[in-house]
Amino acid sequence: MKKPSIKDIASRLNISITTVSFVINGKAKEKNISESLTKKVLDLVAELNYQPNALAKSLRTGKTQILGFLVDDISEPFFAAIARHLDEIASDLGYKILFSSTRNNTQKAIELLQILKDRHVDGYIMALPEGLEEEVKKLIKTETPVVLFDRYVPDVKTDYVIIDNQESVYQATKHLIDNGYKKIGFVTLETSQSQMIDRLSGYQVAMAEAGLSTSVKEVDYKNGADSIAQMTTYFKTERKLDAVIFAANYICMDGLRTFKKMGIKIHQDIAVVSFDDFELLEFCDPPVTAIVQPLNAIADNVMKILLSRLNKAGQATGNTQVKLPAHLKIRGSSLKKI
Amino acid sequence: MKKPSIKDIASRLNISITTVSFVINGKAKEKNISESLTKKVLDLVAELNYQPNALAKSLRTGKTQILGFLVDDISEPFFAAIARHLDEIASDLGYKILFSSTRNNTQKAIELLQILKDRHVDGYIMALPEGLEEEVKKLIKTETPVVLFDRYVPDVKTDYVIIDNQESVYQATKHLIDNGYKKIGFVTLETSQSQMIDRLSGYQVAMAEAGLSTSVKEVDYKNGADSIAQMTTYFKTERKLDAVIFAANYICMDGLRTFKKMGIKIHQDIAVVSFDDFELLEFCDPPVTAIVQPLNAIADNVMKILLSRLNKAGQATGNTQVKLPAHLKIRGSSLKKI
DNA sequence: CTGAAAGCGCTTACAG
DNA sequence: CTGAAAGCGCTTACAG
Numbered sequence A, B: 001m002k003k004p005s006i007k008d009i010a011s012r013l014n015i016s017i018t019t020v021s022f023v024i025n026g027k028a029k030e031k032n033i034s035e036s037l038t039k040k041v042l043d044l045v046a047e048l049n050y051q052p053n054a055l056a057k058s059l060r061t062g063k064t065q066i067l068g069f070l071v072d073d074i075s076e077p078f079f080a081a082i083a084r085h086l087d088e089i090a091s092d093l094g095y096k097i098l099f100s101s102t103r104n105n106t107q108k109a110i111e112l113l114q115i116l117k118d119r120h121v122d123g124y125i126m127a128l129p130e131g132l133e134e135e136v137k138k139l140i141k142t143e144t145p146v147v148l149f150d151r152y153v154p155d156v157k158t159d160y161v162i163i164d165n166q167e168s169v170y171q172a173t174k175h176l177i178d179n180g181y182k183k184i185g186f187v188t189l190e191t192s193q194s195q196m197i198d199r200l201s202g203y204q205v206a207m208a209e210a211g212l213s214t215s216v217k218e219v220d221y222k223n224g225a226d227s228i229a230q231m232t233t234y235f236k237t238e239r240k241l242d243a244v245i246f247a248a249n250y251i252c253m254d255g256l257r258t259f260k261k262m263g264i265k266i267h268q269d270i271a272v273v274s275f276d277d278f279e280l281l282e283f284c285d286p287p288v289t290a291i292v293q294p295l296n297a298i299a300d301n302v303m304k305i306l307l308s309r310l311n312k313a314g315q316a317t318g319n320t321q322v323k324l325p326a327h328l329k330i331r332g333s334s335l336k337k338i
Numbered sequence C, D: 001c002t003g004a005a006a007g008c009g010c011t012t013a014c015a016g
Helices: A006-013 A017-024 A035-048 A054-061 A077-092 A106-118 A133-141 A165-178 A194-209 A224-237 A249-262 A279-283 A295-311 B006-013 B017-024 B035-048 B054-061 B077-092 B106-118 B133-141 B165-178 B194-209 B224-237 B249-262 B279-283 B295-311
Strands: A066-071 A096-101 A123-126 A146-149 A159-163 A184-189 A215-219 A243-246 A271-275 A289-292 A321-324 A327-329 B066-071 B096-101 B123-126 B146-149 B159-163 B184-189 B215-219 B243-246 B271-275 B289-292 B321-324 B327-329
Touching (some): A006 A017, A017 A035, A054 B054, A066 A077, A066 A106, A077 A096, A077 B077, A077 B096, A077 B106, A096 B077, A096 B096, A106 A133, A106 B077, A133 A146, A184 A224, A215 A224, A224 A249, A243 A249, A249 A271, A249 B279, A295 A321, B006 B017, B017 B035, B066 B106, B096 B106, B133 B146, B146 B295, B165 B184, B165 B243, B165 B271, B165 B289, B165 B327, B184 B224, B184 B249, B224 B249, B243 B249, B249 B279, B295 B321
Parallel strands (some): A146 A159, A159 A321, A243 A271, B066 B123, B123 B146, B146 B159, B159 B321
Antiparallel strands (some): A289 A327
């Protein structure tokens, strides 16, 4: 009743395991194995429901058909959505994905990376956590395929898929300016991650072009309550703001909570644009304009790049760096100034 | 520059790989290996940054330290949150988790299960998809640890962690009745999954006890638009409803969209209770009362049960079946009838 | 056309 | 106290 091995197949048929292996791996033709024998093997494989042991295969070939996926927190909607799409594509291609959350803990992230290495994953997909730059550089040196997404590190030469953060925020800011807003605030995180820097820069460029002065709040994120407290102070100080752009999903969530607490009305008191779209925005009154990331396209590109690397391992090709456009979904919160 | 193996360590020290293996696995004492030799091995291991090859170890021991996790869709907030907690606990214990989404496709689910089997995962955690009952029974017969959560199948004898669906909906229904509501509707999915059946039954019992007649809508879920269309028809037909309970997260989401489209006001026109809490509910006007599942407790219990099975494999112990209480978070949507 | 054998990197029963 | 050797289940270069 235990799982049959290649040996069982071979001995039952009185042939060598070599032949069985060739047939199973579709090399019967190439290796000139007779059709009748091929059929016998295939029939027995089907009868016994033989499944090759992936561990043995991996040990021998050095390939595991497993990819490592490393992000801050897999339960964040953006990462969960990307994970889902990646998993979908990968499983169609015979790959499985090991998901890991670093929980913004560098030490933990390094450990997780080590575990993925121990498991001999064939490639890595990461939203690179801060503090992992050196580890990743080492990884890339070993010729392991690594594809980054969401953000990149100029210093780390590798493939990545990002969206055009600067351009999308630039367009969103311009949209607000075009609709008559002048005192536009920008609420972001205190971080040096590329995607946040680029978003800020898109805002700054648009404001400068229009000759408007900027107002930036960098939230030092500890937890929701503290973040709301920081924003409350900000909005109290900057009373004259007539619009605000929130630079990320949960920043926006906390911003909307802050408005609720302070009795600030969307659009009526302040126009709002959110980076990242999520269900809540559609339910606000009025609904909130959002910069929408192309989730499918991100996942598609990541997998495409990774697969092409996997298929030509060793060949030092140049880096593929993709920058995808985001889409501004205009809703009631950013309509013309009243 | 390639990874050092146990052989490299042994040959460098002119000792056998047996000794190295014992030292690495902390059996130096037990095997009476001299302290000085133990230290030499450990030092070299540190110097070379030797990491045992997990594949070889797994092939030999039959244990992979990997767990399989199978749900409908990893990007659903409930599953994503559970996944995150499980991953957190598991990685502290040296286990990794392979996550898979079946996307409500039975054939796909069977394939995924097969892949997990091929990978020799040590145990399984699943929100059992419909149509997988027989496969899982086979799995359990092979003595592989399997822990179900979210729902169970009476027919499948195994460990599971669920919440008290019936009691929690019973209490929620009673809460509405106590607050003066009489025409209470119940919107659920057309499914035979245990958790949905139990939720429905909690509603029915509470209504019967109060001598009230029921109104149940079973949505045949295809997509959001269709679901909203079905609910629109339902709420048009059942005009006299003064309260409604939505039996799951995305059903509630679509219900709220339907209200928005129809101009139905929460609490003012109809009291609302949602099964599962999510951020949107807090932002509704008034905020929506929710039955909150204890996510941490679910994940904790699942892992506890699974680990105890892993540690005494083979011993046919009885099944551990845990039923956790849910918590009714009362908000403005279900306050006393106006 | 087919097979014997080495080897991937470990663990462990057995021997001394 | 320590080691030689078998074996987990595969793949593949080599031989005939």
